[in-house]
Amino acid sequence: MSFASRITRLPRALETDLGDEARAATPWAEGDIAALIAGAGGSSPYLKGLIQKEGDWLEAAVDSPEDAFTKLCEDLGESADDALETALRQGKRRVALLTGLADLGGVWELEQVTGALTRYADLSVQLALRAAIAREIRRGKLPGASEDDIAAAGGMVVLAMGKMGAFELNYSSDIDLICLFDETRFERDDFHEARSAFVRATRRMSSTLNDLTGEGYVFRTDLRLRPDPSVTPVCIAMEAAERYYESLGRAWERAAYIKARPCAGDIAAGERFLETLRPFVWRRHLDFAAIQDAHDMRLRYRDKKGHGPITLPGHDMKLGRGGIREIEFFTQTRQIIAGGRDPELRVRATVDGLRVLSEKGWVPWDVTTRLTEHYRFHREVEHRVQMVGDAQTHLLPGNDAGFERLAALMGRDRAGLEQELRARLEEVHELTEGFFAPDARDATESDIPDEIERSPLVARWPNYPALRSGRAVEIFKRLKPEILGRLARAARPQEALTAFDGFLAGLPAGVQLFSLFDANPQLVDLLVDIVSTSPDLARHLSRNSSVFDAVIGGDFFSPWPGPQALTAELSEILAREDDYESRLDMARRWQKEWHFRAGVHLLRGLSETEEAGQHYADLAQASLAAILPVVQAEFARKHGTPPGRGAVVVGMGSLGARHLHALSDLDLIVIYDADGVEASDGRRPLPARTYYARLTQAAITAMTAPMAEGKLYEIDMRLRPSGNQGPVATSLTAFSEYQRERAWVWEHLALTRSRVIAGPPELAAEVEALRSEILAAPPPREKVLTELAEMRARISAAKGRGDPWDPKLGRGRMQDIELLSQAGSLLSGQAPRSTTRGLAAAARQGWLPKAAAEQLAATYRLCWSLQIGARLITEGRLDPESLGAGGCAFLTRLTGTEGPDDLSARLATMTAEASGHIDAALAEVEGTSGG
Numbered sequence: 069m070s071f072a073s074r075i076t077r078l079p080r081a082l083e084t085d086l087g088d089e090a091r092a093a094t095p096w097a098e099g100d101i102a103a104l105i106a107g108a109g110g111s112s113p114y115l116k117g118l119i120q121k122e123g124d125w126l127e128a129a130v131d132s133p134e135d136a137f138t139k140l141c142e143d144l145g146e147s148a149d150d151a152l153e154t155a156l157r158q159g160k161r162r163v164a165l166l167t168g169l170a171d172l173g174g175v176w177e178l179e180q181v182t183g184a185l186t187r188y189a190d191l192s193v194q195l196a197l198r199a200a201i202a203r204e205i206r207r208g209k210l211p212g213a214s215e216d217d218i219a220a221a222g223g224m225v226v227l228a229m230g231k232m233g234a235f236e237l238n239y240s241s242d243i244d245l246i247c248l249f250d251e252t253r254f255e256r257d258d259f260h261e262a263r264s265a266f267v268r269a270t271r272r273m274s275s276t277l278n279d280l281t282g283e284g285y286v287f288r289t290d291l292r293l294r295p296d297p298s299v300t301p302v303c304i305a306m307e308a309a310e311r312y313y314e315s316l317g318r319a320w321e322r323a324a325y326i327k328a329r330p331c332a333g334d335i336a337a338g339e340r341f342l343e344t345l346r347p348f349v350w351r352r353h354l355d356f357a358a359i360q361d362a363h364d365m366r367l368r369y370r371d372k373k374g375h376g377p378i379t380l381p382g383h384d385m386k387l388g389r390g391g392i393r394e395i396e397f398f399t400q401t402r403q404i405i406a407g408g409r410d411p412e413l414r415v416r417a418t419v420d421g422l423r424v425l426s427e428k429g430w431v432p433w434d435v436t437t438r439l440t441e442h443y444r445f446h447r448e449v450e451h452r453v454q455m456v457g458d459a460q461t462h463l464l465p466g467n468d469a470g471f472e473r474l475a476a477l478m479g480r481d482r483a484g485l486e487q488e489l490r491a492r493l494e495e496v497h498e499l500t501e502g503f504f505a506p507d508a509r510d511a512t513e514s515d516i517p518d519e520i521e522r523s524p525l526v527a528r529w530p531n532y533p534a535l536r537s538g539r540a541v542e543i544f545k546r547l548k549p550e551i552l553g554r555l556a557r558a559a560r561p562q563e564a565l566t567a568f569d570g571f572l573a574g575l576p577a578g579v580q581l582f583s584l585f586d587a588n589p590q591l592v593d594l595l596v597d598i599v600s601t602s603p604d605l606a607r608h609l610s611r612n613s614s615v616f617d618a619v620i621g622g623d624f625f626s627p628w629p630g631p632q633a634l635t636a637e638l639s640e641i642l643a644r645e646d647d648y649e650s651r652l653d654m655a656r657r658w659q660k661e662w663h664f665r666a667g668v669h670l671l672r673g674l675s676e677t678e679e680a681g682q683h684y685a686d687l688a689q690a691s692l693a694a695i696l697p698v699v700q701a702e703f704a705r706k707h708g709t710p711p712g713r714g715a716v717v718v719g720m721g722s723l724g725a726r727h728l729h730a731l732s733d734l735d736l737i738v739i740y741d742a743d744g745v746e747a748s749d750g751r752r753p754l755p756a757r758t759y760y761a762r763l764t765q766a767a768i769t770a771m772t773a774p775m776a777e778g779k780l781y782e783i784d785m786r787l788r789p790s791g792n793q794g795p796v797a798t799s800l801t802a803f804s805e806y807q808r809e810r811a812w813v814w815e816h817l818a819l820t821r822s823r824v825i826a827g828p829p830e831l832a833a834e835v836e837a838l839r840s841e842i843l844a845a846p847p848p849r850e851k852v853l854t855e856l857a858e859m860r861a862r863i864s865a866a867k868g869r870g871d872p873w874d875p876k877l878g879r880g881r882m883q884d885i886e887l888l889s890q891a892g893s894l895l896s897g898q899a900p901r902s903t904t905r906g907l908a909a910a911a912r913q914g915w916l917p918k919a920a921a922e923q924l925a926a927t928y929r930l931c932w933s934l935q936i937g938a939r940l941i942t943e944g945r946l947d948p949e950s951l952g953a954g955g956c957a958f959l960t961r962l963t964g965t966e967g968p969d970d971l972s973a974r975l976a977t978m979t980a981e982a983s984g985h986i987d988a989a990l991a992e993v994e995g996t997s998g999g
Contacts, residue, residue, distance in 0.1 A: 708750025
């Protein structure tokens with residue numbers, strides 16, 4: 069399809085008298101390329117000049133602007149170095165003319181226009197750099213370099229920043245570049261000579277692009293975005309740049325690197341450099357402090373450029389109120405906040421950034437749609453303003469004649485254009501200003517009761533570590549009325565205030581968390597809920613406040629995803645980390661956030677107690693399943709891949725039954741199958757048995773080691789064959805033989821709740837099949853119940869009657885009921901894992917009445933509800949007197965009781981009745997203790 073036939077919009081010819089300015093004499097006609105050229109020339113002296121110089125070339129190029137652009141770039145790449153400056157300038161004229169007409173005629177969309185201008189800039193930089201580096205190499209000035217090193221610029225890379233980095237150049241953009249070189253390619257004695265060569269090459273490259281000659285210029289080139297430009301050379305070593313950003317990098321430099329990309333020279337080295345800067349640009353935690361940084365930058369621009377009310381003549385479409393920069397800041401700041409956690413947000417282009425932010429739930433779709441429309445319109449206005457005279461300007465015309473010309477270039481009447489401009493600028497400002505400078509909080513100091521506002525606790529807050537910095541104090545000053553107001557509205561304000569004080573006192577730093585609350589006031593409600601319910605949990609949060617990040621992700625309150633989805637998510641996150649220790653720390657950070665989510669769901673009533681137990685178990689399973697391959701890979705670096713078929717991790721006890729609470733440890737055994745392979749094949753090979761024993765120890769360490777982010781879980785391996793006396797990893801053959809021939813009844817009882825949770829699927833299926841086979845042939849009922857009675861008597865003798873508020877230990881309580889259930893499960897030959905199903909199996913076998921099974925199940929649910937609730941809000945002994953009103957209300961809600969007294973009475977009554985049912989079931993077994 070020809071260029072002319074693809075024209076979809078035509079600026080009208082100027083119809084007003086512009087005095088000395090020429091106006092278009094040829095009326096626009098759809099598909100008439102001559103009319104397009106004539107009209108464009110009449111409306112834009114700059115385009116008119118380009119037409120006069122490049123008209124002959126244009127006539128041959130108009131059939132396909134894409135093909136013409138491609139051919140132009142190919143021809144330019146063949147230019148000799150001594151003709152390069154002229155060729156680049158001629159090429160720039162042709163690209164500007166071709167792009168301008170394709171833009172005016174509606175043949176290219178915004179991204180095609182800015183993309184073509186940027187691709188030409190990339191090519192220009194690459195060719196100018198190649199020529200400059202070739203000169204240094206051929207003169208022998210770059211140590212150790214030869215002609216073969218010219219293509220990769222001898223280890224030098226040019227980073228495109230700003231609009232060039234994002235493929236968003238406009239018609240008169242500067243190009244912002246940072247030039248670096250890979251110092252590791254040179255011996256220490258050659259460093260200074262190499263740096264001098266790269267500095268000369270950079271200056272020559274910049275001169276080739278920037279100098280104004282009789283042919284014009286290519287691109288105005290700005291090298292001042294490099295680290296500390298007042299004292300550093302124009303090309304610096306990557307290692308020096310890394311040290312600068314690590315120690316002195318500023319907020320605006322973080323934002324600048326969102327758009328950075330290698331555009332010329334050693335692209336691979338540039339990508340490696342950007343990867344080293346990832347922790348500087350993309351913080352691991354949600355970085356709401358970036359909002360204040362961006363707001364401060366906006367204010368500096370306003371002070372410098374002026375930012376008064378929108379009056380169209382002379383308004384700055386880039387830096388003025390409602391302009392392009394406000395949309396860019398809005399987008400980039402949101403990306404910085406969350407991009408450390410979600411790599412998909414690390415896109416360079418503004419429109420792409422808005423789209424991904426909406427896809428990820430960070431920006432409402434209607435806001436993205438409106439800002440995208442405004443951004444495209446603003447860029448079109450910017451381009452038309454620059455088309456008039458190839459001026460690096462973003463200012464709207466200052467007189468009527470200028471507005472008439474702008475309207476003509478945009479195909480609009482002047483009055484309609486002015487009305488649309490004003491409406492769009494005002495809406496952009498409205499949409500973005502609320503994000504950077506939200507309205508004042510609802511609560512004011514006058515709303516807060518004196519006993520809260522003037523409390524001695526509040527008076528000591530300024531002395532806490534979290535409020536040491538001036539910035540933290542500034543943010544907290546905005547938050548304080550709202551926090552105090554919400555504490556005052558709690559059921560027990562003084563209790564809530566005391567708990568919040570404990571949270572704040574334990575907080576080591578405040579800026580990030582206060583910024584998070586400042587930008588997301590709803591989190592204050594959640595925090596008050598938590599501290600009002602559990603002072604223990606509040607203190608835990610003060611040490612792990614980053615878990616609040618998860619609440620902002622958009623799906624925090626969505627249904628629980630299940631173990632497979634959790635495993636996949638964690639595996640993907642760990643794969644992005646660079647080293648073993650980083651992976652283990654990231655696993656801890658991830659687990660804490662999901663652990664927090666499970667607890668909040670229970671706290672807020674989004675999950676029932678049985679569901680919450682499964683959630684905690686799913687999280688433990690996912691953590692193990694994702695970390696085990698990481699541990700194996702690290703272990704294999706030294707000792708080789710696992711010999712044979714590998715190893716599986718089997719969850720025992722509550723983990724196997726998917727019934728964990730917030731403080732549960734994990735009962736595990738490890739089973740491996742060397743499959744006849746005697747030793748591993750690494751550089752330090754190990755016998756198979758030793759290999760799996762050490763691998764298991766490495767896995768335990770990976771889970772339990774206290775690292776920067778704490779530990780994951782406590783691990784208990786005592787349920788393995790032979791207990792603490794046996795090896796930590798058991799071969800499949802030995803496990804099978806032991807369970808078939810030597811296992812005690814209690815070990816078969818424990819096996820009823822076992823479940824493979826990590827390891828190779830084929831071996832996992834075989835272990836599960838072995839479990840089913842072993843448990844399908846249970847011992848005689850009398851033997852099982854006799855040993856159960858003896859176990860029960862030993863436990864009772866060791867533990868006594870137990871604490872009346874302990875739901876786990878004591879006759880008729882959780883452990884007692886679980887043992888009876890496991891007996892029912894074992895004797896059924898089908899070995900269901902859940903306690904309720906085990907009791908039902910015992911009832912079907914006839915040795916436990918159905919009514920008794922139902923009462924035991926009800927008692928177990930009551931005890932479990934108390935257990936999982938208590939372990940969420942307190943780590944020590946459960947004492948309703950010290951829990952406070954919030955904690956007691958939470959526990960009575962979970963247990964369906966009317967208050968602590970009712971809960972205590974019901975617990976005592978139901979567990980006594982349950983104990984009686986167990987006594988009766990075992991009464992005919994010799995040796996049962998009826999007490």
